Amino acid sequence: MKPQTDTRARILNAAEKLFYAEGIGRVSVDAVAAAAGVTKRTLYYHFTSKDELIAAYLEARDQPNLARMTAWFVAAEGGVPAKVQAIFDELAKVARHPKWKGCGFLRTTAELAALPGHPAVKVGARHKAGFETWLAEQLDVAGLTPAKLLARQIILLLDGAFSASLTHRDPAYFIAAGQAAATLVACYAPKMK
């Protein structure tokens, strides 16, 4: 039904913006409802709890985030090492935006570290695992080995860059991470250049 879909989408949209901007613990359900232009009761009609809303927020970002990464990868010129580095370079650009506040998945996981069974934590883990799997496939297809280990190490550099760039408010960490990723690829498979 249209009204439902529309209202639900507006709530989710407001939640995404506020949760990412302020952090899930610093945003009240009232604030989300107000930003969406609905009453709190309406929000609770569409989502049974704040925890569910938080999980839905991350779920909604899962595919778009992945799609953006793969788009950068596909669009980049050169071989796979260059394409991997392109992801870091693009993220460095994004991180320059004043509204950038790190990775929403990582930050939510950090906030909910005391609640490992929280639905949002599971969504976050699934998102990160999905990207690692996708990357391993790309490396494997390109003949870069060991694809799985390499993918994991690149993910580590990526998550580290999210954290360090946020800590120091300096996108240069993404550049250094991208260089490290390229170095690792080249080091394991020097022939591929």
Place this chain on the structure above:
Amino acid sequence: MKPQTDTRARILNAAEKLFYAEGIGRVSVDAVAAAAGVTKRTLYYHFTSKDELIAAYLEARDQPNLARMTAWFVAAEGGVPAKVQAIFDELAKVARHPKWKGCGFLRTTAELAALPGHPAVKVGARHKAGFETWLAEQLDVAGLTPAKLLARQIILLLDGAFSASLTHRDPAYFIAAGQAAATLVACYAPKMK
């Protein structure tokens, strides 16, 4: 005076435990005071605000954390690459403990991402920068170049391992990060082995 020091230390000790275990946003000042066995008013006698208490919590962890890292580095057998890898291996052990919940500095920075000027965020940035500087020196002394870039990339792997291990509740990410660090060192300076 002894009583003051003692009380202040008890409050700080309670804050460290609770803030790390639950996250700064999920722990009330009342809870810290209760855990320390003092009234809230007494807590506010020693700390002017919760924000100051949070900053003091990280400040108190700065030196001990650094000391633990350097101790692992010093105690490890072999050359600098092996010593670097030892830090990751030791962290993997620590991460197996059920009470382990990632890096307190990173988690606090993530929670306070909306407040870049927060005193605790500054303490976190200083802590991470301090470790990066220390590591660069160790690499430089050992003749491993480029020491600064290498140190930064190893820090990125470290922060990534904190994040990914927390996300997946799997210390294996520390092992993979340690291998990546060793690979990078070997790759830049293959002669050093």
Place this chain on the structure above:
DNA sequence: CTATGTATACTGACTAGTGAGTATACATTA
């Protein structure tokens, strides 16, 4: 050696406001 003054370290009760979540009722649409 007493009396008064003052700084330190602390307490219980409180305020003003916010938190998540809900009982009930009114509207729209199928």
Place this chain on the structure above:
DNA sequence: TAATGTATACTCACTAGTCAGTATACATAG
């Protein structure tokens, strides 16, 4: 009329921070 969606108006626990006052120690003045 029955289901769906939205609103007003609440509950009650909890939040950071404060008020006004107290016990103790240690000064210095008489």
